[in-house]
Amino acid sequence: MDIPELPRRLYTLGEEPEPQHSISYHSDNNRLHAALKGALTEKEFEELKESRLGVFIKFKEQGFGWASRLVHHMLCLKLDIKKKYEMWCLVGPEPLRFSLLEFEMITGLNCEYIEDLDTPKCDVTPEMVSFWGMMGVHLEAGPTTDQIIDALKRCGDWSTEDRKRLAYLSIFTGFIEGRKFSTATRATLARLVMDLERFENYPWGRVSFKVLMDSLWNKEITGCYTVDGFIQVLQVWAYTALPGMGASIGSPRLNSSLPPPPPILAYDGSRGRRFMKAAILSQTRVINFVEKDISEMWPKWDSEVEDVPAENIIKVMYDRRPWKWTMDCWEVTGTKTKFVTPSKRAKEMVVVEVEEEEEDNQRPRKKARKEAPKEARKEAPKEAREEAREEAREPTPQKDQPTLQTNHPTPQTRQRTPQKAKPTPQAKETGVSNKQPTPQAKETGVSNKQPTPTPQTQPTPQKAKPTPQKAKPTPQKKQPSPQTKQPSPLPKERLLPEDTADEAISVYKILPEDKADGVTSKEIVPLTSTDQPSFASNDQQPSFASNDQQPSFASTDPSVPVSEPSLVVLDKTAPTASVRARSERTKKPAPTQISPYTAERKKLLRVGKYNPFPSLNSRKLKELADWLKTDPDYYTKLEDKPRTSPTWWYHKLRTPKAWLEDVHMDAWMNVLRQRYQENPQAFRSERMCFLDHNFSHSWRDQYLFFKASAPDHKGLGRMLPSGASLFYDGSMPSFCQSNKKWGEDIDDIYAPVNLNNKHWVAIWISIPKRHIVVWDSIPSSSVPEAWDEIMEPFLEMVPYMLVECAATEEERGKYGLERYTYERLLKDVPTANNGDCGVYALKYIECHALGVPFSAKDFARSNAKTMRDNMAVVIWTELVDQHLKNNEDGGMFVGMYD
Template sequence: MDIPKLPRRLYTLGEEPEAHNSISYHTDNKKLHTALREALTDAEFEELKESRLGVFIKFKEQGFGWASRLVHYLLSLKLDIKKKYEMWCLVGPEPARFSLLEFENITGLNCEYIEDLETPECEVTPKMVSFWGMMGVHLEAGPTTDQIIAALKRCGDWSKEDRKRLAYLSIFTGFIEGRKFSTATRATLARLVMDLERFENYPWGRVAFKVLMDSLWNKDITGCYTVDGFIQVLQVWAYTAIPGLGASIGSPRENSSLPPPPPILAYDGSRGRRLMKAAILSQTRVINFVEKDISEMWPKWDSEVEDVPAENIIKVMYDRRPWKWTMDCWEVTGTKTKFVTPSKRAKEMVVVEVEEEEEDNQRPRKKARKEAPKEARKEAPKEAREEAPQAKETGVSNKQPTPQAKETGVSNKQPTPTPQTQPTPQKDQNRGSNKQPTPQAKETGVSNKQPTPTPQTQPTPQKAKPTPQKAKPTPQKKQPSPQTKQPSPLPKERLLPEDTADEAISVYKILPEDKADGVTSKEIVPLTSTDQPSFASNDQQPSFASNDQQPSFASTDPSVPVSEPSLVVLDKTAPTASVRARSERTKKPAPTQISPYTAERKKLLRVGKYNPFPSLNSRKLKELADWLKTDPDYYTKLEDKPRTSPTWWYHKLRTPKAWLEDVHMDAWMNVLRQRYQENPQAFRSERMCFLDHNFSHSWRDQYLFFKASAPDHKGLGRMLPSGAALFYDGSMPSFCQSNKKWGEDIDDIYAPVNLNNKHWVAIWISIPKRHIVVWDSIPSSSVPEAWDEIMEPFLEMVPYMLAECAATEEERVKYGLERYTYERLLKDVPTANNGDCGVYTLKYIECHALGVPFSAKDFARSNAKTMRDNMAVVIWTELVDQHLKDNEDGGMFVGMYD
């Protein structure tokens, strides 16, 4: 039976993207939940749990296990549909739908339709202004998760209603919006909290579903990606849509209460499995969708589009009951092309080129190159006899011309004077440099011998002194010399790129006055200023820009006059010949001894170590100040400026004794990472990496999970912090990725460490020494006994990470699981004023990476302001506006890596 048109797969069957990294999300913030629990009394907290939004609090308390691989493979099995607020996944031949109906069934939240869902009318009242001020939030913005956490810690003396409002906003920012912790939520929705009854009865289920689907729309899942909103609902949907999967790995909860809880509270979840995709596809029973009346199967949305193929799935199942889906109902190929990594793509391109050459030559390339001269020697005598009557020679070569020198004669053989002719100065300067002939040898007569005396001369670009006498033409030899024989056709020519055109040394220019009888005479001449490219010349003769550059020929078609010659460069594997002028040699440094070296083939930049404490560039600092005046928030009070304001950003950085935020520390680490990537020779080693605050924050924050997890019989299998594998292989930080693995390519790791948002210190992890060094600019800021606890996550998890990720058992034994050692250096470490610890931390890392000792003069406390200004100028000039953008890596470190 024929079926109507159905949507195609998004990815071709069997070519779905693999789950290389854990999906990032923001709806599992334990700090938010802890602060909320401590801010409310037991009665208030129980009242919040029993409210219509309490399902989020109950979900958090049950400790749901996140399985990133399960959700990822469901996303890779999607069908390509046009509807934005509906998703279909193909589990074998069975389609499974995730829409607002499924979301409502799983969560039990209010999902009714209302107009202006995200822009409700809410009047700004003095009470609202006061409450926003108590939270420390700008009136025109919604609170961030970080601001809510800070407010929860100081709300002990607030009224009961205000604490309840703050609790509702905690659910709104932490679960419904579910965005990055430092990203402001939407003020239009957050303002609804001033009316507690309206806020509680608002259709937050529809809002939460829309946030999630907006984030998933056209999401690229081939690499690292972050999803906003309550993404855990997709995992529970997988358990409900595929019952066998939920029963086997979903850890269903035993609950006999009436009425039964929503499915979101019916599972404990579990960690992902390596064979998760196979486990999904092995299921045979699938609940396709939540069944309702056909008229209610498509929830109303203001901006939804019509998608007939997607609607046909439901119509077929309703109209043709009982309907049985088979694999023949769906196309195998997807609408998206197969994802290929850059390295694999390069290999495929190389294979294609080799196949093309083999098709053209029908023999191995190396063998073809060896046989080409043999064929040339066989064909050259016959061609020479045919072309001899038409040969027209120039005075470039000083040897008696051979019949094969059709137009010019250039050779590499040592000149041999004859009694009849003396070489002119101009002639003595022309000689070739390469050994093999080029395809232009037929026209130009280029050979591999040095110039020898010739019986006649031709006009040259520079007047030559007349010779005492001219030699008579010598009789032509019967057998031509092998140096002038015509070679066989060579591999494909490559056009010279435009940016290398100025490196061409000499070109053949058509001389109109020499055209006669259809024969065009060519001569090596220097180009004028109107021609391109132009060359530095000596005595009006073309010369090389440097002694080691390879010359290039420019060949023109004699039958077509052109104003500019076309430039070509032969294939690297092809034998080439060259012509260059001979001039007086002058002593000068080789190109590789000049910095920077910008030759075409080998780009070498030898730059010494830069000064980490340069003098302040006042001009750039003034330009920065003028640029900041264009900020719309320039005249806003500092306490009212948003964190995204450049004025706020640079004010915090340049103010003496001002606390540096995470964004400032990350910006300077990005500068070091970019400088190291561009010029690693300036640093003391080429086996180091610079990590941002996310590394130390996530490892210290999630160390308890690692400590509580039980290892296997080999001591492995423990839970690592989220994103740990990305740090290990150099994928993180994503700005200027190193893509180098710890231990294998990296020996030294530098990172700043934030101690409870009160103090910054720098750490240097030496993998070969199995040792960690701490530089503390204010030693009195912490108790010495506390440092064992502070450093324990790094001492334990760094060696474990190396052993866990080792490719072989030998490497695992090499790295070992023994705990690292550490020391907190106090001697010869300059100290800073309170508030300048962040600046000194960054400078400790920079100086040690450069191999520059810590100088008391450079690190003088009076120089702190100059150091801050210099950092502001460098960040502004080298990072442009990258530092003002949100750190996309921040979402990778929320929760455990599965």
């Protein structure tokens, strides 16, 4: 029996994209959970765990192991369907469904249908205004995860009801919404917390599922990508749909409680295995979907579309029981094209194959350049070569030649041209350049074709475009003379313009060595000035200066100076080429040089170190102030300004003693990275890199995973933080990538370090010295005993990563796994006022990278305002609006590598 239409695969079988990086996600926040547990009493925390939303807290406390590769490969096996809130994956011949029914079964959350799910009606009350003010959140916005964490740290004197509201919002922001930590949640849903009973009974399971599926819809998974929402449920779904895999790698929990917990709490999870895709495809026992009555198999959605092929999967299995799926039921090809990784694409582009086309086709410029050497190597007729050599041996009189004005001789001068000069049959077509002669030119080619008259109005000279087959007709309209209408037995010639001269020189160099096609070195002879006729200007019309001068088209004397840089390259049917010699190159200064190289000085003048403490540019500062007035939020109160507002951004940066956010620190590090890339000579070394806050934040935050992972017998195989390999090879930060590897190309690493959102310090990691230096502008901000714990992630993981990423055993022995040392410098390190630590940390890095000592005068506390203003002007001038965009690398540091 024929089966109905079924959906196709998204990716062709066997061409699914391999995981490039770990999937980034924002749920399961350690900082949020720690702050929540510390803000509530033990009784309040237990009540929260037993509530209808307590499944998220229980899931967090069981320490679920995230397996990014498993989820990625399941997403690669998707079928291409139209339904947004449903997903089908094809494991072998078996289709697996992930819909709201499976989500409800796995989590046990309320998933019932209600109208206006995302926009419930909730009136603004004075109690709501007061509570939002206590959290420090704008009334028209929902709280961010960072704002919830800050509120949890200061809610000790709040009422029990307000702390419970804050706890529910923690679950809402951290698990249900699961967005970036600094992204505001939806205020329409967050306001429900003012009615605790309504909040607890709201269908948060449906909301959570919708957030996840909205994020996965049309998600590009060929590179690094981030998924919003409670993504861990996909991993548990894979365990339940593939029971064999769940039993083998899912670490099922032994639980004899009644009733049994939902599947989300039945597995401890794991990081998976190396060959995850093969393990998935080897599964033979599957659970296709949650079975209900056929009328209940498609949950109701307000905006869902009809998809008959996807519905046919369920209908076939219901109507034709028992149904057995086979590979013949599914098409092999997918709806998306094959994904090629950037590295493979680069390798494929190295080999360029040039296909031959018909002679009458017009080929593009680049293709013509590539084919010129190929055409010149063809064998020339023997008679043409002999005649060319005889012509070259004839002596040619030397005469002074005036400047060539144009390549269109008049009829009068054409009649005065000697007719006894017999042109060589080697060339098909010859042209002369319409440019003024340059002193650098060595040789010149001239035309042996009968010239044609031109109109009285002198047209603008046009360059002939190079085509290897035949000459392109010139754009000027000419009046053909009777002589030119006569058929000529001579082949046509072609002019190669000056800008392709360097390409044609390669023909001149290749042909003497490549004699396999019968072309000898004597047959490739450059033209000299003796071969060029003299022209004189008469009423803006060119003419020959002498009647008895006969141009020669091949000369063996290369020492004669030349005044015209044009050259002759023969057409496809006449392979021999006459080209000028390479002109002497004019040496130009590099961008990092003040003046060009001069033979007299015998040295390069390099740019010196710039002043890291310049005087304030008042004019630029006023321009910045005027530009900020165009911000729509310019007149909004500071506490109500969004974080994306330029006025908020620059106000925080320019205000003395104001805490600098991560975005401000990253912006100045981008300035240093851009300056270093454009002018590395200004810095003390060309083997350094500047990292942003993501480096120190991710390494400190994920050090516990590294510490808990067990090494192999060589001491390797431990879990490094997210993005560690990208920092190592210079791919990150992505702004002004260095693409230099630590140890191999980099010796010095600079980065700011955020200490619990209270203090900024700067660190300098010296790989050759195996030592780390800390510059602290406020030494009293922390106790000395705490620094061992603060620096431990860098002391342990930097040497480990150098060994882990080393290509050979010799390099691994060179770096070694021994722990680095560190020192916290206090002497000769200027101190700052409270709040200015971020500015001083950035200036420490800049001065040390430039080799400028820390001056007490420059770092005076009274200069903090000037330093801030200068940084604002520089950032606004050099980065334009780049600093106002979200850090595109931020999503890389919230998940873990497999």
